Amino acid sequence: MAGTQYRYLPPETLDSLKNIELVARALVEGGMLGLHRSPYRGFSSEFAEYRKYVPGDSIRYLDWKAYARCDRYYIKCFEEETNLRSYIVLDKSDSMGMPDTKAPAKFNYACYLAAAFMYLMHQQHDGVGFFAYDDDVRVVSECRCSRSHLIDLLKMLENLRPGGRSDAGSCLKLIAERIPKRSLVLVFSDYFDTDPDFLKALDHLHFKNCEVVMLQVLNDNELHFPYKGLIEFEDLETGDTVDLEADSCREYFLRSLAEYNRRIKDFCDCRRIAFETLTSSTPFERALAVYFAKREGMF
Amino acid sequence: MDFGRMIFLWGLLAVPLPLLLHLFFKRRKQRVKFSTLLFFLRRERYFAYRRRLLELLLLALRILAVLLLVFALSRMFFKRFTFIAGAKTEAVIVLDDSMSMQRRLASGGTAFDMALKKAEDILDSLSGDDNVALVFVSGKTGADLTGDKNTVLQQLRQSSVTAAAGSITAAVQSAIEQLRQAPGTNREIYLISDFQRTAAPSHPIALSELKNSRLFCLPLRGSDSNVSVELPPPGLAPVIVGRAVNIPFKLINHGQTDREVKVELEVDGVTIQSRNVIVASESAVSDAFSWPPQRSGRINGYVHIDDDSVALDNRAAFTCDVSGDVRAVMVHDGTPRDADPFFYLRHAIDPEQDRHLYGIAAITVPLERFSAASLKDATILFWAADGRLSASAASAIKEFLDTGGTLISLPRTPAAVPDFNALCSAYGFRLVNPYRQPEERSACGLRFLPPLAGFNEMLQLNLLKWRRMAPLNPGNSGRVLAESGGVALIVEQLIGCGRWIALGFDLRRGCSDWPLLKSFPVMAVALVNYAAGTRDVIVNLTCGGKMELKGKKIAFQDYAGHRGDLPVVNGMATWSETWLPGVTTFDGADVRAVVLRTSAPESDLRLADDSVIKDSFDASVTLLDPGEEIAGQVVALRQGTELTGLLLSLLLVVLTVEYLLGADGGMLRRAVKKIFSHDREAK
Known part of the structure; x- marks a missing residue:
């Protein structure tokens, strides 16, 4: 890795992620042992309970010392460490390709983040799968934890371009x-999906x-x-245009966006789904750090 | 439209300025690719077309503001018509002097008094170079277009209300005709009238053809309460001294309230009788005075009512010739072939010779004793003589006819025909077969024609059987009074002031059985009364009308006692001074007296609406307010209304709207904001 340059995983990003561990909130099943707790009691080094x-x-696994003390058979249970199966799902519709003069485009930013997660999970020996969709699922990569798979995923990310209309619900x-x-x-x-039921x-x-x-x-x-001023807004996905007085509708737009996000947030909270809004101007590694800090607080 | 300060109209060059600024500062549309339009589609009020509409509205307001400012500075005037200042004005004052103008106004005076005052105001509004004419609605002679306003003023001051109806249409057309020939640029007609509903023109008066003309109407509104008196035409019967005569009259209440009116009969300046009569609103009451004349001769009288409104229709005149007994002179030649030709007639009209039961004195005179003296005080001359007329007799008959006597001739032998033909020729008149011998002829019935037709039903004249008759030919100028089976048997012809009535039958049993019938005396008295009547020499004429009189030298005396002679040309004279009601008598004319009556519709004082006034003309009409000074109104209309105040007010409104609508885009609002922001920064 050190000798190869990937577009979405620059060296400085790799440095900043060196000490970050990705810990899933819930125990997940995994075929491989790793750093994540498993709901199954296993036989690793970390004691869990007696039964x-x-x-x-x-x-x-009989605890003979306990038998000696109380003349009863007890089995020592240890927490089993499993490998995490993680999946990166990326929206590659046209709306993600909205350009930004001061920061990476949303799509690029999302790709950076995805690459960072892939790398982190690989470092933790977790399997990583990948999906990309617009109005259909365009890219499917099953969950693996091999190094070659990580390289494939990163190349896959490089070759992705935003395009198509978004149909998040069905995808x-x-x-x-x-x-x-x-x-x-x-x-x-x-x-941003025109179908309000896509969250279902x-x-x-x-x-x-x-998780x-x-x-x-x-x-x-x-x-x-x-x-500001008279703007002709063109919908990146549909190509529809509308002439608007930007100054007049700013407040309404922001209020509508906040309301929209609040509804998504409410939906997520009911299902213990984490929802976080990130901006493309925020350094993505910092965004990752903030996110993980927030996640760590939950364990 | 006109402008007081034309120099400011150069400011119109600044009108495109807001447009240029708008185009110069017009914001270019920026195209932005955006992730979604999800949050825009719900609210249309932010769409740019609304903004563009607002900007266009603001642009229009700014252009309007510049226009208003320029026009306000230019002192814009609004004129309802084109009046070329400094040019000569030709004005015609059409003054309604009809009887209805005597109506009372709220101020207490009459409408005509007010009209005179307003006409003088109009004269004052004209400048020294202007011409003015005066036209009376009644048709009285006014003044042609003249620059001498004093002449018109004098004529105005001498004018008075007439009892004529007149015609507004004719008066306005007369004014139009005068203006059409006038050289002036500005042409104005001032119509001052009460605009009585009954006098409204039936068709719009054509005024639009007259270029540069304006019609100002000055309606003088007043009370429509009025009571008038009318007299029906006089009866047929002669008026005889000491015998009661009926003077019927009709009172008409034109107002909306019931009235009690005092009615008086005035004869020769003396009130004879009076009574109070109640007349319901908008209805009429007929009544009559009965009065026996105490002297013979012409008597003029009035039926007078006491009413505060129109004075001229408060008095209705009548006149009559009062005589003693009717004196019927019956002339025959003394050697009758078959007894006395007037036997039955005499017993019919004067059965008791001393008492003159019917007011008729029958006097029989033989032809050989007939002279001018025989006709002294005679009313009717019956002639049934076969003999030749002597020169003195012919002269006496001619004089008798000239003074209004009536000759009734019976058919006789042809011997007398040449003499009567000569008599006819003296008048330039020829009655065909006026005097011939009856011939054998069988027929039934006798039918009287108007004005004696009323006797036909009553007297059963169809029972009458004829044996002999002398058919008459009325010619062109004769009037048939009675006929049998289409044969004229009684023919009347006016001669001078008198009449010749020819009978085509004898009044004896040899001709018919009529003398034996009961209808004979009745009809004989009726015929004598008709012959003695003076109806045909007393004419009823509506005021304002004209009359042709025949005569060689005609003198008149009007109701006010004024005397004069009428100019006669070729034996004809025209009498047109008929403006006031009353009786005018003539000497030497074929008409002895004329009773001038008011025009009945003029007593109906109901007013026409303003819309009716405007619809009476095919051009626009400017209604003047009689409550305001006329000169001021006219001058203001000529000058127009200055709109500066209105324009400045509008400008203020426009700027306010621009400020309110403009929001951030408003020019004024931006300027105000800028000033205040500077102030804040300075602080």
Whole structure:
């Protein structure tokens, strides 16, 4: 890795992520041992609890000292460390390609973040899968933890270009069907969808006990609406245009956006889904750090 | 439109300035690719077309503001018509002097008094170079266009209300005709009238053809309460001294309230009788005075009512010739072939010779004793003589006819025909077969024609059987009074002031059985009364009318006692001084007296609406307010209304709207903000 330059994983980013550990909020199943707690009791080094011996248990885990003290058979249970199955879901519709003069485009920013997560998970020996969608699921990469897979994913990210109209509802539903239970799902999108019911697709992930993190990527223009005067706004996805007096409608736009995000947030809170809005002007590594700090507080 | 300070109109060059500024500072549309329009589509009020509309509105307001400012500085005037200042004005004052102008106004005076005052105001409003004419609605002679306003003023002051109806249409057309020939640039007609509803023109008066003309109407509104008196035409019966005569009259209340009116009969200046009569609103009451004349001769009288409104229709005149008994002279030649030709007639009209039961004295005179003296005080001359007329007899008959006597001739032998033909020729008149011998002829019935037709039904004249008759030919100038089976048997012809009535039958049983019938005496008395009547020489004429009189030398005396001679040309004279009601008598004319009556519609004082006034003309009409000074109104209308105040007010409104609508884009608002922001920074 050190000798290869990837567009979305520059060396400075790699340096800043060196000491960050990704810890999933919930225990997830994993085929490989790692740093994540598992809901299954295993036999690792970290003691969890005692339980009574039942026939069939391996006598290797009998606590003989306890037997000596109280003349009863107890089995020592340890927390089993498993590998995390994480999936990166990236919205590649045209709306994500909205340009920004002072910062990377939303799509690029999301790709940077996705690459950073991929790298981190790889470092933790977690499997990483990847999906990209617009009005259909365009890229599907199953969850693996090999180094070559990480390289493939990063190249995949490099080759992605924003395009197409967004149909988050149906795409997330399709993606949810392919993601196994108890996975960590990171969704990068602006969540601007004309179908107000697109969030219901997230219920599928919720029912599978997946940890879902929704990262809304906006740029400063969307967040602060700095436009002035007579503007002809062109919808990047539909090509529709509308002439507006930017000064007059700024307040309404911001209020509408806040209301829109509040509804998404309410939806997420009900399902213990994390929702965070990030701006493309924020250094993405800092955004990651802030995010993880917030996540750590939950454990 | 006109402008007081034309120099400021150069300011119109600044009108495009807001447009240029608008184009110069017009914001260019910026195109931005945006992730979604999701948050824009719900509210249309932010769309730019609304903004563009607002900007266009603001642009229009700013252009309007510049226009208003320029026009206000230019002292813009609004004129309802083109009046070229400094040019000569030709004005015609059309003054309504009809009887209705005697109506009372709220100020107490009459409408005509007010009209005179307003006409003088109009004269004052004209400058020294202007010409003015005066036209009376009644048709009285006014003044042609003249620069001498004193002449017109004098004529105004000498004018008075007439009892004529007149015609507004004719008066305005007369004014138009005068203006059409006038050289002046500004042409004005001032119509001063009460605009009585009954006098409104039936068709719009054509005024639009007259270029540069204006019509000012000055309606003088007053009370429409009025009571008038009218007299029906006189009856047929002769008026005889000592015998009661009926003077019927009709009172008409034109107002909206019931009235009790005092009615008086005045004869020869003396009130004879009076009574109070109640007349309901908008209705009429007929009544009559009965009065026996005490002297013979012409008697003029009035029926007078006591009414505060129009004075001229408070008095209705009548006149009559009062005589003693009707004196009927019956001439025959003394050697009748078949007894006395007037036997039955005499017993019919004067059955008791001493008492003159019907007021008729029948006097029989033989032809050989007939002379001018025989006709002294005679009213009717019956002639049934076969013999030749002597020169003295012909002269006496001619004089008798000249003085209004009536000759009734019976058919006789042809011997007398040449003499009567000569008599006819003296008048330039020829009655065909006036005097011929009856011939054998069988027929039934006799039918009287107007004015004696009323007797036909009553007297059963269809029972009459004829044996002999002398058919008459009325010619062009005769009037048939009675006929049988289409044969004229009684023909009347006016001669001089008198009449010749020819009978085509004898009044004896040899001709018919009529003398034996009961209808004969009745009809004989009626015919004598008709012949003795003076109806045909007393004419009823409506005031304002004209009359042709025949005569060689005609003198008149009007109701006020004024005497004079009428100019006669070729035996004809025209009498047109008929402005006031009353009786005018003539000497030497074919008409003895004329009773001038008021025009009945003029007593109806109901007023026409303003819309009716305007619809009476095919051009625009300017109504003047009689309550204001006329000269001031006219001068103001000529000058127009200065709109500076209005324009400045509008400018203020426009700037306020611009300020309110402009928001951040408003020019004025931006300027105000800028000033205040400077102040804050300075502090």
